[in-house]
Amino acid sequence: MADAALFEFLHTEMVAELWAHHSDPGPGGQKMSLSVLEGMGFRVGQALGERLPQETLAFREELDVLKFLCKDLWVAVFQKQMDSLRTNHQGTYVLQDNSFPLLIRMASGLQYLEEAPKFLAFTCGLLRGTLSTLGIKSLVTASVASLPTCKFQVVIQKT
Amino acid sequence: MADAALFEFLHTEMVAELWAHHSDPGPGGQKMSLSVLEGMGFRVGQALGERLPQETLAFREELDVLKFLCKDLWVAVFQKQMDSLRTNHQGTYVLQDNSFPLLIRMASGLQYLEEAPKFLAFTCGLLRGTLSTLGIKSLVTASVASLPTCKFQVVIQKT
Numbered sequence: 349m350a351d352a353a354l355f356e357f358l359h360t361e362m363v364a365e366l367w368a369h370h371s372d373p374g375p376g377g378q379k380m381s382l383s384v385l386e387g388m389g390f391r392v393g394q395a396l397g398e399r400l401p402q403e404t405l406a407f408r409e410e411l412d413v414l415k416f417l418c419k420d421l422w423v424a425v426f427q428k429q430m431d432s433l434r435t436n437h438q439g440t441y442v443l444q445d446n447s448f449p450l451l452i453r454m455a456s457g458l459q460y461l462e463e464a465p466k467f468l469a470f471t472c473g474l475l476r477g478t479l480s481t482l483g484i485k486s487l488v489t490a491s492v493a494s495l496p497t498c499k500f501q502v503v504i505q506k507t
Numbered sequence: 508m509a510d511a512a513l514f515e516f517l518h519t520e521m522v523a524e525l526w527a528h529h530s531d532p533g534p535g536g537q538k539m540s541l542s543v544l545e546g547m548g549f550r551v552g553q554a555l556g557e558r559l560p561q562e563t564l565a566f567r568e569e570l571d572v573l574k575f576l577c578k579d580l581w582v583a584v585f586q587k588q589m590d591s592l593r594t595n596h597q598g599t600y601v602l603q604d605n606s607f608p609l610l611i612r613m614a615s616g617l618q619y620l621e622e623a624p625k626f627l628a629f630t631c632g633l634l635r636g637t638l639s640t641l642g643i644k645s646l647v648t649a650s651v652a653s654l655p656t657c658k659f660q661v662v663i664q665k666t
Contacts, residue, residue: 354584357554358517361547366524388520395516425513 352427352449359450362388363466378466385469386476393477396424400481410504413482414441421478439504443475444497451496464492475500511586511608518609521547522625537625544628545635552636555583559640569663572641573600580637598663602634603656610655623651634659 366381400420418430422445431446450467454460468490476488485505492498525540559579577589581604590605609626613619627649635647644664651657 353555353558354551355513355517357551358514358521358547361550362517362521365543365547384524388517388524391520392513392516396512399512 355425356449356453359467359470360453362470367466382465382469385466386473389470389473389475390477390480391473392470393474393479394481395477396421396474397478397481410439410484411435413479413484414443414502416482417475417478418443421474425474439506441502441504443500443502445500447496448498451492451498454495460495461492464495464498465490468492468498472500475502514584515608515612518626518629519612521629526625541624541628544625545632548629548632548634549636549639550632551629552633552638553640554636555580555633556637556640569598569643570594572638572643573602573661575641576634576637577602580634584633598665600661600663602659602661604659606655607657610651610657613654619654620651623654623657624649627651627657631659634661 363385366384414433414435418433422428422430426445426449428449430443432444434442434444448471450471451464454463454467472488472490476486479486479488479502485507487503487505488500490498490500522544525543573592573594577592581587581589585604585608587608589602591603593601593603607630609630610623613622613626631647631649635645638645638647638661644666646662646664647659649657649659
């Protein structure tokens with residue numbers, strides 16, 4: 349038995365529950381559920397960020413923080429590392445997971461692509477929340493070109 | 508960083524979310540949220556039950572199954588074992604956790620006791636769901652006399 353499974357099952361239930369009870373069938377209702385999920389992810393990310401070992405909190409290079417998300421955060425939550433990290437060196441980072449665990453169970457047909465956003469919102473929030481605890485304001489979005497590969501785009505908000 | 512924390516944070520968010528958006532302030536709305544949480548726990552328990560190693564599924568003594576919940580399931584979810592297991596040998600079991608992780612963060616004043624049920628519903632469902640996968644129908648309730656000690660009562664439903 350594994351905690352990884354526990355998190356995945358719980359995440360599945362959360363998505364299903366929010367979709368069943370919250371959403372109007374229209375795009376407005378879906379948007380609301382996505383933002384609820386993103387918000388839950390944000391607060392969980394914040395809380396996880398606060399539990400980081402103190403030495404981790406000492407790094408202040410933006411790139412180090414992003415590497416930390418790709419490695420430590422991803423291992424803690426998904427038991428694997430992110431597959432690649434790219435940057436334009438101007439505050440935009442693309443984190444790619446070639447087999448994102450929360451998408452793996454979905455059949456990989458094109459017709460399921462439109463279902464993908466609801467399985468990504470929580471994790472976008474998780475990244476944004478952890479960054480927030482580490483002192484970095486950001487916007488995080490996700491896109492899927494072919495299942496189960498997923499790209500998270502992090503745009504740092506300069507103050 | 509720990510998966511245990513991840514589960515706890517996620518559980519906290521789930522409870523808060525269901526209370527914020529689902530509940531009418533009255534007892535009817537609260538009952539609905541409790542049953543939603545219990546249902547989510549049930550399905551997560553079922554799914555976890557299906558991931559058990561095959562040899563585990565071979566035991567058929569009722570007491571062995573309950574011991575399994577107290578040990579293996581509890582460790583997988585809460586990183587600790589249940590503190591005691593009692594039975595009347597007539598299908599009723601009382602599982603006691605002297606410091607139930609989902610209650611530990613609550614201040615331990617008497618005035619918080621009434622808040623406890625919403626932090627127990629998911630876990631009642633989790634026990635019922637795992638038992639269901641193992642072929643046992645049950646009713647599971649929880650009670651708290653003094654925080655953070657918690658008793659789960661499992662009553663086996665004979666068919």
